[in-house]
Amino acid sequence: MTQDRKTFVAWLQAAPMMLVFALFFLLPLLFVTIVSAWDYNEYEMIPAFSLRGYTDTFEGCIADLPNLCTILKTYLNTLKLCLLTWGLTLLIGFTVAYFLAFHVRSKTWQIVLTLLCTIPFWTSNVIRMIAWIPLLGRNGLVNRGLEGAGLIKQPLEWLLFSEFSVVLALVHLFTFFMVVPIFNSMIRIDKRLIEAAYDAGASGWQTLVNVIIPLTKPGIVIGSIFVITIVMGDFVTIGVMGGQQIASAGKIIESRLNALQFPAAAANAVILLGVTILIISALTRIVDIRKEL
Amino acid sequence: MSERRPRSFYFLAAFFSAYVLFLYGPMFAIYILSFQGPDGGLTFPMNGVSLVWFGKVFSGSGIVDIGAAFKRSLQLGLVVMVLTVVLSVSAGLAFRRSFRGATLLFYVAIASLIMPSIITSLGIALEFRLLDDFIIKSGAANWTTAMGLFTSGLGAHLTWTLPFGLLIMFAIFNRFDGRLEEAARDLGATPWQTFRHVVLPIILPSVVGIGLFGFTLSWDELARSSQTIGSVNTLPLELQGLTTTVTKPDIYALGTLTSAVSFLVILSALVVILVLQARQRRHGSDAGKGMV
Numbered sequence: 294m295t296q297d298r299k300t301f302v303a304w305l306q307a308a309p310m311m312l313v314f315a316l317f318f319l320l321p322l323l324f325v326t327i328v329s330a331w332d333y334n335e336y337e338m339i340p341a342f343s344l345r346g347y348t349d350t351f352e353g354c355i356a357d358l359p360n361l362c363t364i365l366k367t368y369l370n371t372l373k374l375c376l377l378t379w380g381l382t383l384l385i386g387f388t389v390a391y392f393l394a395f396h397v398r399s400k401t402w403q404i405v406l407t408l409l410c411t412i413p414f415w416t417s418n419v420i421r422m423i424a425w426i427p428l429l430g431r432n433g434l435v436n437r438g439l440e441g442a443g444l445i446k447q448p449l450e451w452l453l454f455s456e457f458s459v460v461l462a463l464v465h466l467f468t469f470f471m472v473v474p475i476f477n478s479m480i481r482i483d484k485r486l487i488e489a490a491y492d493a494g495a496s497g498w499q500t501l502v503n504v505i506i507p508l509t510k511p512g513i514v515i516g517s518i519f520v521i522t523i524v525m526g527d528f529v530t531i532g533v534m535g536g537q538q539i540a541s542a543g544k545i546i547e548s549r550l551n552a553l554q555f556p557a558a559a560a561n562a563v564i565l566l567g568v569t570i571l572i573i574s575a576l577t578r579i580v581d582i583r584k585e586l
Numbered sequence: 587m588s589e590r591r592p593r594s595f596y597f598l599a600a601f602f603s604a605y606v607l608f609l610y611g612p613m614f615a616i617y618i619l620s621f622q623g624p625d626g627g628l629t630f631p632m633n634g635v636s637l638v639w640f641g642k643v644f645s646g647s648g649i650v651d652i653g654a655a656f657k658r659s660l661q662l663g664l665v666v667m668v669l670t671v672v673l674s675v676s677a678g679l680a681f682r683r684s685f686r687g688a689t690l691l692f693y694v695a696i697a698s699l700i701m702p703s704i705i706t707s708l709g710i711a712l713e714f715r716l717l718d719d720f721i722i723k724s725g726a727a728n729w730t731t732a733m734g735l736f737t738s739g740l741g742a743h744l745t746w747t748l749p750f751g752l753l754i755m756f757a758i759f760n761r762f763d764g765r766l767e768e769a770a771r772d773l774g775a776t777p778w779q780t781f782r783h784v785v786l787p788i789i790l791p792s793v794v795g796i797g798l799f800g801f802t803l804s805w806d807e808l809a810r811s812s813q814t815i816g817s818v819n820t821l822p823l824e825l826q827g828l829t830t831t832v833t834k835p836d837i838y839a840l841g842t843l844t845s846a847v848s849f850l851v852i853l854s855a856l857v858v859i860l861v862l863q864a865r866q867r868r869h870g871s872d873a874g875k876g877m878v
Contacts, residue, residue, distance in 0.1 A: 317741030321709025526702020
């Protein structure tokens with residue numbers, strides 16, 4: 294086959310996937326951007342240029358100064374949840390990956406234990422959220438246990454349908470996204486480097502900080518991108534675990550949609566997208582993703 | 587490193603065990619509670635043991651039309667699985683050569699993976715709404731909507747499963763020995779024969795893995811489905827709706843059933859992968875076995 298024909302075949306092989314992404318990802322994003330600058334009334338969108346979606350969103354932001362307006366408060370709160378989840382998933386994910394990569398010596402055990410961490414990822418997120426109810430509820434195991442031990446007299450109310458339970462569920466659901474890329478970076482570290490550090494007199498801690506963490510950075514960044522983008526746009530976990538009472542960037546879009554205010558929802562989506570892209574581009578400054586696959 | 591385990595091993599092993607308990611503990615709590623007696627509530631202790639709540643789910647009393655949602659999710663999951671496998675393998679093959687738009691496709695796939703789901707979902711919903719408006723304005727007065735399980739819903743799920751499929755294909759071909767194909771070509775195999783008899787058998791275990799991802803990710807998908815499914819609901823959407831209204835353990839029974847399907851799929855996929863790998867070892871390389 295000639296070179297031209299070969300590349301044409303390759304192009305044909307990739308075309309179906311390109312088509313799916315064009316129809317169901319790129320085009321929809323374009324529509325979100327366009328519709329965000331449309332006008333709307335109580336029940337339908339009007340295809341005329343208007344920035345009402347944006348101005349409604351930022352309503353009162355200047356007038357209410359120095360108090361923060363709703364949208365800024367919501368974004369700050371989302372960022373707070375995001376940072377908490379990120380810190381915890383990173384800590385847990387790194388430790389778990391470190392154990393799997395450096396302390397489990399047999400290949401078979403490594404596969405079995407990795408699989409053990411992966412299986413929950415293949416089961417339903419909603420069920421894994423509901424699963425906390427019998428533990429954290431008013432009459433749940435935790436409250437009963439604490440009461441039984443005489444540590445508390447009243448059931449703790451903040452265990453469920455609170456920011457605590459939201460972060461707990463997010464960590465529960467998404468630590469997997471940290472473990473996999475970090476583990477992937479760690480098993481590629483040449484073991485001789487660690488031996489060399491050891492021979493040169495480095496303590497375990499020094500090896501960790503000066504050798505392993507720098508070499509694991511790509512995995513850390515990829516995992517962080519996953520966790521941060523998921524939490525920034527999340528509305529399901531925050532909805533279910535927050536008892537539909539906690540506001541977040543994703544939930545704003547959802548509630549605008551339920552009110553059929555499509556341009557306002559689209560405007561919020563554009564804002565969320567902008568914030569997310571800012572965070573990601575800051576993170577990718579640190580590492581080139583393409584090289585790491 | 588010496589044979590003796592360092593002290594840090596025991597600390598990390600304990601940490602790992604705690605993490606596994608954290609992963610599985612709550613899930614097992616609801617599996618157990620779904621066998622709650624007829625008078626039991628949403629929390630421990632168990633008030634007798636029964637299958638009442640499973641019966642409630644199957645008979646549909648208390649929960650609206652779960653059977654239909656179950657069937658819909660199953661059908662959609664299977665279609666998504668097949669499409670994910672076919673499109674990912676095909677595109678994976680393409681990426682082994684350079685073609686126009688390769689870099690673009692790669693970045694679009696990554697973007698689709700990490701795009702907040704609510705934005706993708708909203709975009710597809712808008713797209714279909716505008717399409718409907720357009721069709722109605724063009725004169726089809728009886729037109730209702732193009733939105734549905736196997737149009738917008740299917741597309742939404744593919745934006746989520748295809749990136750996983752593509753990344754797995756990258757991982758496969760990074761480790762693939764291209765000399766095997768050259769050997770096949772030298773022996774006169776056509777490109778299709780090379781794929782069918784050389785490449786496919788070697789990558790088959792991983793392709794089953796892609797199928798596993800395709801089905802389970804679709805079966806449990808929620809955020810991207812939320813705005814794109816149309817008038818009907820998938821099982822995860824029904825489940826999410828129930829979290830705010832149900833006060834009886836039937837939601838646990840439904841959760842247990844959904845998980846059972848997931849576990850069944852995971853288990854059969856793993857068995858198939860193991861069987862395929864064993865077969866490869868038996869029929870595989872004869873290197874080092876001396877001259878024939």
